[in-house]
Amino acid sequence: MIEFQRLHKSYAVAGRAVSALQPLDLTVESGEVFGIIGHSGAGKSTLIRMINRLEEPSGGRLLIEGEDVTALDAAGLRALRRRIGMIFQHFNLLSSRTVASNVGFPLELAGTPRAQIDARVAELLQTVGLQAHADKYPAQLSGGQKQRVGIARALATGPRILLCDEATSALDPQTTASVLGLLSKINRELGLTIVLITHEMDVIRRVCDRVAVLDAGELVEMGPVTDVFLHPQHPTTRRFVSESEHIDEGTLHGDFDTVGGTIVRLTFLGADTYQPLLGSVARQTGVDYNILSGRIDRIKDTPYGQLIVSLVGGDQAAAQQAFAAAGVHVEELRR
Numbered sequence: 086m087i088e089f090q091r092l093h094k095s096y097a098v099a100g101r102a103v104s105a106l107q108p109l110d111l112t113v114e115s116g117e118v119f120g121i122i123g124h125s126g127a128g129k130s131t132l133i134r135m136i137n138r139l140e141e142p143s144g145g146r147l148l149i150e151g152e153d154v155t156a157l158d159a160a161g162l163r164a165l166r167r168r169i170g171m172i173f174q175h176f177n178l179l180s181s182r183t184v185a186s187n188v189g190f191p192l193e194l195a196g197t198p199r200a201q202i203d204a205r206v207a208e209l210l211q212t213v214g215l216q217a218h219a220d221k222y223p224a225q226l227s228g229g230q231k232q233r234v235g236i237a238r239a240l241a242t243g244p245r246i247l248l249c250d251e252a253t254s255a256l257d258p259q260t261t262a263s264v265l266g267l268l269s270k271i272n273r274e275l276g277l278t279i280v281l282i283t284h285e286m287d288v289i290r291r292v293c294d295r296v297a298v299l300d301a302g303e304l305v306e307m308g309p310v311t312d313v314f315l316h317p318q319h320p321t322t323r324r325f326v327s328e329s330e331h332i333d334e335g336t337l338h339g340d341f342d343t344v345g346g347t348i349v350r351l352t353f354l355g356a357d358t359y360q361p362l363l364g365s366v367a368r369q370t371g372v373d374y375n376i377l378s379g380r381i382d383r384i385k386d387t388p389y390g391q392l393i394v395s396l397v398g399g400d401q402a403a404a405q406q407a408f409a410a411a412g413v414h415v416e417e418l419r420r
């Protein structure tokens with residue numbers, strides 16, 4: 086759907102070219118929710134804004150549905166932008182227009198007849214659950230409602246791709262969850278490809294299929310969220326994951342000093358998460374467990390569990406083998 090080929094960007098600062106994004110290869114598949122995570126200044130906005138050419142690439146190629154869009158003229162660019170919707174952290178609504186009029190604005194620009202605009206706006210407000218608010222002004226809405234208007238407006242021209250630049254960063258956790266739920270629904274029901282950027286691993290975990298990690302303008306890790314979230318490799322990724330788990334690994338390891346046995350992290354994924362495995366392995370191998378920390382949650386629709394346990398006594402090699410044989414990932418944290 087979207088293909089970056091050695092795409093890069095530098096800005097001219099005081100007459101010098103300063104690199105914001107190193108040459109980068111990336112493919113976003115049709116129908117997926119692709120997340121990009123990075124700290125402030127990592128180059129996330131630069132990257133996402135190159136997809137609809139709000140930001141001009143400095144070099145490389147960008148293909149959208151197989152078409153090279155790096156060299157489009159003004160008319161080509163307008164057509165491209167009708168195929169790509171975008172939502173923003175601060176909503177960017179027009180304060181002097183009502184909700185309905187904000188949503189219909191892209192259609193007005195495209196010269197759509199009034200009756201068609203009205204019908205489409207009604208349908209879009211239904212999709213985002215704002216039928217009752219059509220005649221309000223942005224100042225009369227909550228943050229979550231404003232972002233729903235932003236989403237409806239982004240969908241007005243029937244795009245195939247939706248770009249989200251920190252779309253939930255200005256919202257409280259509960260509103261964030263409901264806006265993310267709406268994005269998932271749009272992805273599922275309309276088959277829209279979504280690219281979203283965020284600095285929160287929790288946003289990635291809830292809605293994304295795959296994730297790329299940006300660090301100082303460089304792509305440092307990429308893969309399915311289940312892999313990257315449960316087995317992060319790069320230090321930056323590890324930090325994002327441990328922040329979202331609310332576990333300070335340093336403190337945790339300090340705590341282990343007073344605990345005996347072999348300390349392992351067990352990761353269960355999918356249906357295995359709900360197997361009564363600990364008990365049966367304990368009976369087979371005579372190993373006792375001391376559970377030090379644990380979490381059962383979901384990565385998008387996939388349940389997972391992570392337990393840090395100390396193994397005491399018994400046949401520990403056999404216990405580790407039994408876990409691995411049952412599809413549980415075992416990582417030894419301390420012998």
Ligand SMILES: Nc1ncnc2c1ncn2[C@@H]1O[C@H](COP(=O)(O)OP(=O)(O)OP(=O)(O)O)[C@@H](O)[C@H]1O
Binds near residue numbers: 098104124126131
């Ligand atoms: N118009 C510009 N001119 C010069 N430098 C810029 C410009 N826009 C961005 N940069 C620089 O490019 C780098 C990447 O910026 P970008 O806005 O893409 O980061 P970001 O990951 O979106 O950060 P944030 O999370 O704070 O939004 C930063 O070092 C920034 O200072």
Ligand SMILES: [Mg+2]
Binds near residue numbers: 129130131
């Ligand atoms: Mg940004």
